[in-house]
Amino acid sequence: MRDHLTVDGLTVRDTARPGAPLLDGVALDVAPGEFVALVGGSGSGKTMTAMSVLGLLPQGLAVSGGSIRLGETELTTAGHAELDRIRGGRIGMLFQQPKRMFNPNRRIGRHLREPLKLHAGLRGTAAQRKAIELLAEVGFEDPAAGARSFPHQLSGGMAQRAMAALALAGRPDFLLADEPTSALDKVLERQILQLLDQERRDRGLGILYITHNLASVAAFADRVLVMEQGRLVESGPTREVLAQPKSPYTRSLLEASILQPHGTSSARNGVHAEPEAALSLRGVSKSFAPRRKARAAVDGVSLELRKGEILGVLGQSGSGKSTLARLVLGLERADAGTVAIAGTGTAHTASMCRAVQLVFQEPYDSFDPRMTLRSSLEAPLRQSPLSNEEREGRIRAAVVEVGLDPALLDHRPRQCSGGQLQRATIARALLLEPQVLICDEATSALDALTQRTILDLLRRLQRERGLSLVMITHDMDVVRYMCQRVAVMYQGSLVELADTGTFFSAPQHEHSRALVEASIPCKGLHLGRLVSAAD
């Protein structure tokens, strides 16, 4: 019998802070060839579990109880040399941000030669040949060029493939995959999952797949473990857990990850879009750098956003979504065409800048880490003739409106959660009383539960304030949940503009069909069916 990876009663504590342990009695078992999903919100201890298995907990944290076994080998007491052989050689790991996990100054090939030397004893040209072979296996079309490239030259999807090649180079028996696809769009996510699944079937790789999105792995996982605040609250075969979630936490995770049932009905019925345009683009084009081969980042896009409408803008990374947003905000000048906002004309005046506000993707990057939230929120009001009391009043009102405790205003970004900061970003945008709010992947960095609450907040604001929203996203479920119409960007052009219902039932453009298809088996219908069967 081949070895299992077994964790039993694992307890991890912060040695500086006595009190509740960070991980409390975690127990799990991964058999060879098994795909186990470990699901939970951010801070639930999923990543810490993986770090404990590899014996790489950050300084100050220590395993204070329980055992981690690989076959007969006890990992919690293993020596350095033994652990180094196991890391990468018997247990590999994949990460959420592959690009940050490569040494920026080394070529991909050189990265790959490292585990090949450590775990397979290959050196020199033999190692280089094997490295190219591995890249070909994970789907590099030109693996030799891939080996020569530096990490920053790869796209997000290719970087994750290269990371997979790197993690599998030592031919480990088990793979810890820590949210490897959360930053990727649905098409890429599916490709990576298929790649891992292939390894599992071909040579019995055991996979522990960590994710905050239960639905994304539903089609692949044999079993699901649910974690909340350092404890396992539920475990069982995927079908059972999805159909009959026992703990309320699992239920709320599930609900959050299937946005679809609410989407098409309530979002569309609850709102009566007025035909008047809040924002209109006419033949807007923009290209960067006079590079010869470069095509326009945005190419002749004409689009109208109706008052009180939620418009989804879909497209893969590099399709021009974000450039479009920057053009609307006046952060970039269009080479051709006009951007007009109701009541302010086409010139990029101050009133126009106020009328359109942006909600960013990375909550921690959109605040100055040294400033309190209050100072950050005051910044946009500094130009206005308000008295100090009025300004404070406005800030408090905005903070309350987005459902934050005003006491948080004295905190600095690092003391807040991602969800809280994203609310604060929205409050900051609201202070200038905009007509249009552009959300650029505003919920992509959040876990499923938090994402849901932020989406609901945006919908409430749209209802109560009559805001028009542009949701730039690669997440089909967000579109389904929020939007009345969908615009699809592909290589800088607008290739489809349709009502959400029509879009999902009959996508016209080839690229739209790929997007819709990729979203179905992972989430949507597949899971929807499982859940409705349970009801």
Add this chain to the structure above:
Amino acid sequence: MLKFIARRTATLVAAVLLSSFAVFLIPYVTPGDPVRKIIRSRVAGDVVDESVVQSLGQSLGLQDALFVQYLRWLGSFFSGDMGLSYVSRTPVVEQVMPALGVTVSLVTVALGAAVLASLPLGTAAALRQGRRTDRWITAVTQSFIAMPEYWLAPMLVLLFALKLAVLPSAGWNDASSVVLPAATLALRPASYFTAAVRSGMIDALSAEHVFAARARGLGRTRTVLDHVIPNGLLPLATLLAVWFAGLLGGSVIVEVIFAVPGMGRLLYDAVVNSDIPLAQGGVVVVVALAVGITTLADFVHRLLSPKAGAALV
């Protein structure tokens, strides 16, 4: 990369041309008759007669347009003819080149020592970040930044040359005479380098790819040697080039105090004696070398850190 090299080389040439033009203008913008000043830098004997001045000016082309004169001056300059020193009445090039050699060796020794000191200090501080070792190293090295050379130099002379009598107090004779000037010169760069090594190492240690390397089974020591130190030292490489370029002409105080016949000393004397040709030669050589070194450092940095390099262009 080729485009990058082309662009940087163009910048280099432009910087040398621009600064040399400013240097070329010195005889024209300083008080006195430019024609006489230029003749004095070209003709060994004394010229008093006005008619001789006229004809010499004619034959030297001093009636030509300024720009033509500049090109002629530049041409002769880079073919090794920098004119005659007013004071010594010998060719400037014969004074500039030995002085350059002296300064380059002095600065090389000083910066070498600074690097050797800052590597262990900065690394130790980074590894014990925020603890007592780090606080001491940081406090002491930072205090060196505020220590002026004209104070430090006499102190070192007092201790090592007079009290202990182990090192010469001035001059440039054998290897021992380089020690005190180099030590004086090394102190401030050493404190900047220590700070750079410390912060570079802290960044490199906390980089996520270091964790990833450990997760692939690379041992702790190998990870530090392969991934932390090379990446952590990158900032030092750039800083080193900047200091080297800066000290070529910036070691004046030390060279004057220790009577080192280097570039700083030469420029100091040239200015004090209003020796225009000598000052011109010294400044252009120093500028050309300094710009060349920083450009070279840019190339090296780009090679070692392709991502940062890509952002530069």
